[in-house]
Amino acid sequence: MAAETTTTEVRVRSRARHEPWLDRMVLPTLVVMAVVVGYPIVYTIALSVQNYNLLDFRPAAYVGAANYTKLAGDPIFWGSLTNTAVYTFGSVGVSALLGLALALLMENLGGARFRAIRALLLTPWAVPFVVVAFLFRYMYLQNGGVINAVLLSTGIIDAPIPWLNSSTLALPAVMVANIWAMAPFFFLLLSAALSAIPNEVIESARVDRAGTWGMIWHIKLPFLRNPLLISSLLMVISNFNDFAKIWAMTQGGPGYSTSTLVVYVYRLAFERFEFGYASAVGVIWLIMLMVLAWIYMRVLRMESR
Amino acid sequence: MIRFDRRGLRLATISIAALVAGMAGAASAQDKITLTFANWAAAEGTTRPGIEKVIADFEAANPEIDVVSEAISFSEIARQLVLRARSGNPPDVAQIAGNDTTLLAFTGALEPLDGYVKENLAANLKQGADAGLRDDGGLFAFPWNQSPAGFWYNKEIMQKAGLDPNKPPRTIDELTAALAAIKSSQPDVIPLAIDTTNRAFALSSNWPWMKSFGAVPVGEGATGAESAEMKAYLSWMRKIAQAGYIDPGRRIGEFRPLAAQGHVAFIWDQVLLKGVMQGASKMSDDDFYKTWGVTTLPAGAGKPTTFEGGHQLVMFASGKQKEAAWKFIEYLATSPDAIANYTMSVNSSLPSIKATGKADLDAALGTPVFKAFSDEIIPTLAPQPYGPDFAAAATAIMAGVQEAVTGSQPIDDIAASIQLGLPQ
Numbered sequence: 001m002a003a004e005t006t007t008t009e010v011r012v013r014s015r016a017r018h019e020p021w022l023d024r025m026v027l028p029t030l031v032v033m034a035v036v037v038g039y040p041i042v043y044t045i046a047l048s049v050q051n052y053n054l055l056d057f058r059p060a061a062y063v064g065a066a067n068y069t070k071l072a073g074d075p076i077f078w079g080s081l082t083n084t085a086v087y088t089f090g091s092v093g094v095s096a097l098l099g100l101a102l103a104l105l106m107e108n109l110g111g112a113r114f115r116a117i118r119a120l121l122l123t124p125w126a127v128p129f130v131v132v133a134f135l136f137r138y139m140y141l142q143n144g145g146v147i148n149a150v151l152l153s154t155g156i157i158d159a160p161i162p163w164l165n166s167s168t169l170a171l172p173a174v175m176v177a178n179i180w181a182m183a184p185f186f187f188l189l190l191s192a193a194l195s196a197i198p199n200e201v202i203e204s205a206r207v208d209r210a211g212t213w214g215m216i217w218h219i220k221l222p223f224l225r226n227p228l229l230i231s232s233l234l235m236v237i238s239n240f241n242d243f244a245k246i247w248a249m250t251q252g253g254p255g256y257s258t259s260t261l262v263v264y265v266y267r268l269a270f271e272r273f274e275f276g277y278a279s280a281v282g283v284i285w286l287i288m289l290m291v292l293a294w295i296y297m298r299v300l301r302m303e304s305r
Numbered sequence: 306m307i308r309f310d311r312r313g314l315r316l317a318t319i320s321i322a323a324l325v326a327g328m329a330g331a332a333s334a335q336d337k338i339t340l341t342f343a344n345w346a347a348a349e350g351t352t353r354p355g356i357e358k359v360i361a362d363f364e365a366a367n368p369e370i371d372v373v374s375e376a377i378s379f380s381e382i383a384r385q386l387v388l389r390a391r392s393g394n395p396p397d398v399a400q401i402a403g404n405d406t407t408l409l410a411f412t413g414a415l416e417p418l419d420g421y422v423k424e425n426l427a428a429n430l431k432q433g434a435d436a437g438l439r440d441d442g443g444l445f446a447f448p449w450n451q452s453p454a455g456f457w458y459n460k461e462i463m464q465k466a467g468l469d470p471n472k473p474p475r476t477i478d479e480l481t482a483a484l485a486a487i488k489s490s491q492p493d494v495i496p497l498a499i500d501t502t503n504r505a506f507a508l509s510s511n512w513p514w515m516k517s518f519g520a521v522p523v524g525e526g527a528t529g530a531e532s533a534e535m536k537a538y539l540s541w542m543r544k545i546a547q548a549g550y551i552d553p554g555r556r557i558g559e560f561r562p563l564a565a566q567g568h569v570a571f572i573w574d575q576v577l578l579k580g581v582m583q584g585a586s587k588m589s590d591d592d593f594y595k596t597w598g599v600t601t602l603p604a605g606a607g608k609p610t611t612f613e614g615g616h617q618l619v620m621f622a623s624g625k626q627k628e629a630a631w632k633f634i635e636y637l638a639t640s641p642d643a644i645a646n647y648t649m650s651v652n653s654s655l656p657s658i659k660a661t662g663k664a665d666l667d668a669a670l671g672t673p674v675f676k677a678f679s680d681e682i683i684p685t686l687a688p689q690p691y692g693p694d695f696a697a698a699a700t701a702i703m704a705g706v707q708e709a710v711t712g713s714q715p716i717d718d719i720a721a722s723i724q725l726g727l728p729q
Contacts, residue, residue, distance in 0.1 A: 054387055055411050055693050076726070143495060143552050165554040167712040253503045254554065254707035270384050271505070271696045273408075 067280035099186020133248035355651030498560035508699035524690025530723035580653025701726030
């Protein structure tokens with residue numbers, strides 16, 4: 001048996017040795033990638049070491065690592081980085097848990113009535129992000145917002161809460177909107193994964209008299225682990241770049257309390273026209289995204305094994 | 306030999322006639338000058354019909370010129386113009402306002418206009434209309450219209466609060482007392498509407514309030530963000546926010562419909578507010594003047610000032626049709642038809658010239674709101690520290706204002722963090 005395995009490995013290695021390291025058929029793809037992805041990345045890195053202001057028509061000056069040194073001592077950058085982490089991981093974590101809970105609750109509910117509920121639960125995912133942002137922005141209004149109106153009329157609060165106008169409440173309030181929009185994605189994905197669990201496994205667990213919690217913990221969750229991990233990573237990358245919701249709801253305020261990296265880069269590049277410094281922030285941001293993408297690829301590879 | 310029957314002959318004649326007409330049309334199109342005009346007037350529902358009519362009238366009066374209107378939103382236009390100037394593809398003429406005008410001038414892409422402004426036009430310009438529109442190279446933008454901000458007061462709400470509707474607050478202390486009276490008598494009313502968003506326009510709008518306290522955080526004669534005056538301004542903003550006298554986070558435009566419905570007592574807004582409110586409420590002029598009055602900003606330790614929210618017209622130096630571009634600029638800013646159909650009607654602003662040459666238009670400038678702006682408010686116009694650093698200053702200062710209004714951080718710390726964020 002061991003000898004057979006060794007022979008197969010040797011064959012695979014020898015085939016790999018004869019394969020050209022670059023297939024000509026891949027060249028067109030590589031050219032397109034170089035133009036579409038490679039050039040902007042290289043240009044951004046080049047800009048990040050220059051003092052390049054779009055308002056100044058003189059040639060940009062090379063400043064070495066000055067933009068990066070400035071970045072290290074920039075409290076708004078660090079604040080934005082912290083907000084990005086809280087917004088991203090907080091939103092994804094809660095959405096995943098919510099999606100999981102909904103998927104488990106809806107798992108065995110069939111019939112037309114529950115199909116309609118299932119469709120209703122998926123609706124937020126279909127709403128465009130900007131619409132979600134404006135919807136919640138108006139719901140959160142201190143004067144005239146429906147959330148304050150309901151809380152006031154039910155006597156839960158005495159005075160309207162400044163949801164988006166408080167530096168402590170604004171970020172959680174934006175995250176709630178984000179979670180509302182994102183949880184259906186996890187619900188959809190995890191529902192599909194639950195239905196893919198083999199019936200034999202479930203039935204044998206029932207024969208062994210597994211309780212509800214035991215079934216979820218020992219049988220279902222292990223099956224859901226990989227889909228949950230991959231979808232979470234995808235959503236982390238997507239939320240890291242989320243601009244529309246935050247910009248439409250708070251523009252990064254009040255103060256800098258909801259400013260994320262993408263909002264900060266936008267302000268630097270398109271309000272202050274400081275392309276050099278904005279590019280330096282962009283490079284750091286790119287590195288972090290690449291790390292996340294690398295983790296994602298590793299997980300995918302692990303799953304395929 | 307080719308033979309034509311009667312039908313064929315008719316077809317051939319029509320074809321030749323069409324060809325000749327087409328060639329003549331093409332020749333005439335080649336003679337025509339095409340001007341590109343980047344503006345947000347055509348991008349907004351309320352002003353679009355007015356600007357389209359003005360452009361059509363101009364084209365009718367100048368058949369050799371075609372104007373291609375490029376609608377770009379107000380918040381996008383500066384970005385687009387800078388990028389287009391940078392890539393060598395700017396329009397011939399553009400509408401622009403506030404700090405964006407100075408930003409564009411800073412790029413050096415604008416055509417100096419002094420050489421185009423004839424003596425009689427220069428003499429007809431209102432005093433100070435071109436203030437802030439000059440640099441070392443001369444006049445870089447032409448004032449299309451004037452739209453300064455005024456302190457609007459709702460007389461009915463004041464009366465219900467036991468205040469004299471004909472005596473708007475003149476000082477910050479009087480204002481604070483009036484806000485308290487309004488809040489306690491009419492809890493559903495927003496006592497004071499001011500823009501506390503974080504954007505360059507919000508700093509322009511809040512700048513006179515800071516000056517009212519004697520604070521000058523940046524620019525000429527700056528005393529920094531940690532001055533006693535700036536702290537007094539921030540403390541007052543926190544006080545009125547905590548008392549519920551302002552509704553933080555709203556853009557000024559979001560207060561206008563509420564003001565039109567009678568839910569706002571005082572609003573710091575431009576002259577165009579009258580048109581917007583009347584458009585929303587369908588209120589007649591008489592009813593409007595009975596309900597609303599406008600005056601100068603209440604003063605604290607400093608003097609009352611205001612900011613110019615009017616629009617300017619710029620011509621790009623790389624344009625090929627400069628004479629035609631100037632003709633269009635002059636038409637927009639000074640022609641009685643353009644003033645009647647756009648400036649004073651849909652745009653609800655004041656012309657930048659003293660006399661329009663039409664008695665009915667000049668008479669319309671004597672109505673209460675326009676008169677209050679011309680006689681009382683425009684004389685308090687004060688320059689703002691516009692320039693390439695203004696946007697960075699706006700981000701730092703307005704973030705601090707938002708923190709003061711919505712947070713609990715000590716005012717001293719907020720002032721220090723604003724100072725840290727100001728361009729050095």
